[in-house]
Amino acid sequence: MNQPEGQMDDSPILSISGLTARVAGEPIDILKGVDLAVRPGETHAIMGPNGSGKSTLAKVLAGHPGYEVTGGSVAFRGQDLLEMEPDERAQTGVFMAFQYPVEIPGVSIANFLRTALQARLADGEELDLFDFQELLVERMELLDMDPAFAERHVNEGFSGGEKKRNEILQMAVLKPTLAVMDETDSGLDIDALKIVAHGVNTLKKEMPGMSVLLITHYQRILDHIAPDAVHVMVGGAIVQSGGPEVALELEAQGYEEYRAVTAG
Amino acid sequence: MPQNEVIQGLDLDDYKFGFVTDSEPVFRTRPGLDSDIVRQISARKDEPEWMLKRRLKALDIYESKPMPDWGGDLSELEDTLSETYFYVKPQEKMERSWDDVPENIKQTFERLGIPEAERKILAGVGAQYDSEMVYHSLKEEWESKGVIFDSIEDGLKNHPELFRKHFGTVIPAADNKFAALNSAVWSGGSFVYIPPGVHLETPLQAYFRVNQERLGQFERTLIIAGEGSRAHYIEGCTAPVYSSDSFHSGVIEIVVGRDAFFRYTTIQNWSTNMYNLVTQRALVQQGGHMEWLDGNLGSKLTMKYPSCYLMGEGAHGEILSIAYAGDGQHQDTGGKVIHVAPNTSSSIVSKSISKGTGRASYRGLCKVYDGASNAKSNVECDALLINETSRTDTFPYIEIDERSASVGHEATVSKVGDEQLFYLMSRGMDEAEAMALIVRGFIEPIAKELPLEYAVELNRLIELEMEGSVG
Structure with a gap:
């Protein structure tokens, strides 16, 4: 197990308790009582079959307006996360890497990131453009990225791998306290997966206090990003939690066993 | 890149050009229009007889032509014009x-941001x-090379x-009816002559300000x-906010010589x-290159279609048009390209944003005459809708009388998507910032062609307009 060293504070940074949520306007909950605690510096994997609610959990944490929370609570750094707008959540340190990042035509990645950083400053305070440029270059070097990439328009005409790398770059620049990675591995070939995993590992090493919630369908990304804990989510609730061995069991047996449990 | 930086420092008040200057005109005609008013204007300008005759003839044409029944709503214009001052002379000379x-007039222009510093980077300034x-x-430097940049009257x-x-x-x-009106009562505007071979390295700039309530401004530029x-x-053009309507009807004529660029x-x-x-039109001679960069942000109703008549072989015309229509505004804009000669080419790129x-x-019109062999034209118009109540229409007219011509037309309508907004907000931007960034990206292909101070102004305006546009 990859226990982070030097983490004296053992209280969770993220506490999810009895969380229920549905698609806004729909009659039935997708999340049916999720409980989860993540401590600073920990990496938790949430695995589950399609339709288990794992992506819904990611979106609810980020504050997607298409979802409605019907019960339970989410505390992040002691604050009620559910009371906050998506931009406030981001400013408090939550970052979601999207499964399907959206195109913003005509807006360069550099411009996008500059606006995002500027938005974090107090009224009247101004981001220094030279400092920003320096930060961007430094972050891109850290991730072995070509500086020309920052001049491309956000996700416009990007391959699947480029979209995910763009998410990692944003994470590197915005330096979150909690990174929620929503099926970052889906649709990536093994080379792209390795690059993305390398990015996440580099950032984890650089920011040991950063917690990661890795949401995935497949075990294979866990070969490259070592989790401290693995949770299995089925039917809108976490049905099993444990160490990395849980993922290996899943790899061997599939989700069938859990389906039988929840159906019965 | 530095645009954002400047915007942060700007005061985001409401329409900041809406102030009125307390100034007494030295002369103004009574409200309304008749041949006597036209004679007064001509006499005040001490014009030759031929010009007065032209004006009077134009007045006849204006009166004989019906109000256009297409484009925007002109049903109240007749009433507005009967109350309008057609000529207001601000100072003696x-x-x-x-x-x-x-x-007081100087202060007005300083307030509009046309200070000494800005004038320094321009080849010439008119106000x-x-x-x-x-x-x-x-x-x-330019005067000595034979460049003429004068008021139209002095021209x-x-x-x-x-x-x-x-x-x-x-x-x-x-x-058209309004070209006739302008030809009857024109006043102000620029006369510009660039001698053969002279390359002006910095722009000439004219700034138009309406201060008088119920004024009709009819500048004429040649x-x-x-x-x-x-x-x-x-x-650039601005005016105070009055409860009554004002009227602006300019005519811009441009002759682009052989192999010239304008x-x-x-x-x-x-x-x-x-x-x-x-009405804005350019005649482009052989090998000439004309570009209209047309930004329409204000007004109640704008009807304006800058056009390029490609008269000589190999002439090229380009129209980049950007329109913003906020609550109650109608921007009926676009462009016209007329291919008369062989191997002429043109492109129209139009971007519009409708809000509220x-x-x-x-x-737009693309016309290719018989004999304009191998003419090429491409039209692209993209509309962005901000709210459910926003509206956009496309009226592309294409008339091709030449077999070898190649003409393309593409139109898109997009709405600011919830997923786009969420994506940006999940990075820490609030709704207005997210919306402004999306809109800025949408107009980027045109904004990047603007001189910096105008790009800044455009961005500032968009930032301002997007406040409270969502939800």
């Missing part, structure tokens, strides 16, 4: 030195206040032959770009009580 401009140019200057006085040879040849009075010359002319940029930010009905109850219409 036009000044060549900024110091000599009356203090029109109500019906006349109050100031015109051209850098010595007629000091260069009568050149003036008469071209005036009204690009846009005759009979072209530009002659000699063979192989290059120049860029920029105009770019005309407009950033129109009239207050939303302004009717803005403008705003309506943006693209109206």
Whole structure:
């Protein structure tokens, strides 16, 4: 197990308790009582079959307006996360890497990131453009990225791998306290997966206090990003939690066993 | 890149050009229009007989033509015009030195951000206040090379032959009702001549300000770009916010000589009580290159379709049009390209943003005459809708009489998506910032062509307009 060293504070940074949520306007909950605690510096994997609610959990944490929370609570750094707008959540340190990042035509990645950083400053305070440029270059070097990439328009005409790398770059620049990675591995070939995993590992090493919630369908990304804990989510609730061995069991047996449990 | 930086420092008040200057005109005609008013205008300008005759003939044409029943809603215009002052003379004579401009008028332009520093980077500056140019200057460097940059009145006085040879040849009075009106009551505007081979390295700029309530502003600009010359002319327009409507109807005629390059940029930010009905046209000779960069942000109703008549072989015309229609505004804009000669090429790129109850219409014409072999034209219009109540229309007219012509047309309509907004907000931007970034990206292909101070102004305006646009 990859226990982070030097983490004296053992209280969770993220506490999810009895969380229920549905698609806004729909009659039935997708999340049916999720409980989860993540401590600073920990990496938790949430695995589950399609339709288990794992992506819904990611979106609810980020504050997607298409979802409605019907019960339970989410505390992040002691604050009620559910009371906050998506931009406030981001400013408090939550970052979601999207499964399907959206195109913003005509807006360069550099411009996008500059606006995002500027938005974090107090009224009247101004981001220094030279400092920003320096930060961007430094972050891109850290991730072995070509500086020309920052001049491309956000996700416009990007391959699947480029979209995910763009998410990692944003994470590197915005330096979150909690990174929620929503099926970052889906649709990536093994080379792209390795690059993305390398990015996440580099950032984890650089920011040991950063917690990661890795949401995935497949075990294979866990070969490259070592989790401290693995949770299995089925039917809108976490049905099993444990160490990395849980993922290996899943790899061997599939989700069938859990389906039988929840159906019965 | 540095645009954002500047925006942060700007004051984001409401329409910041809406102030009124307390200034007494030295003369104004009574409200309304008849031949007597036309005679008064001509007499005040001490014009030759031929010009008075032209004006009176144009008045007849204006009166005989019906109000257009297409484009925007002109049903209340007749009433507005009967109350309009067609000529308001702000000061006795036009000044060549900024110091000599009356203090209150000078302050107005300083408040509009046309300070000394900005003037330094321009080849020449003109400023029109109500019906006349109050100031015109051209850098010595260009004057010595034979460049003429003058008020239209002084163009007629000091260069009568050149003036008469071209005036009204690009846009005759009979072209349309408002061209006829302008030809009858024109006042103010620029006369520009770029001698053959002269390359102006920095732009000429004219600024148009309406201060008088219920004014009709009818500037007339005539530009002659000699063979192989290059120049860029920029105009900007603002007005105070009044409860009654005002009227602006300019005519811009441009002759682009052989192998010459000319770019005309407009950033129109009239207050939303302004009717803005403008005719702009360029005749492009062999190998010439004309670009219209047309930004329509303000006004109640704008009807404006800058056009390029590609008269000589290999001539090229380009129209970049950007329109923003906020609550209650209608921007009926676009462009016209007319291919007369072989191997001519043209492109129209139009981007519009409609917000609230705003309506943006693209109206364009691409015409290829028989004999304009291998003519090529491409039209692209993209509309962005911000709210459910926003509206956009596309009226592309294509008339092709030449087999070998190749003409393309593409139109898209997009709405600001919830997923886009969420994506940006999940990175820490609030709704207004996210919306402004999306809109800025949408207009980026055109904004990047603008001179910096106008790009900044455009971005500032968008930032401002997006406040409270969501939810």
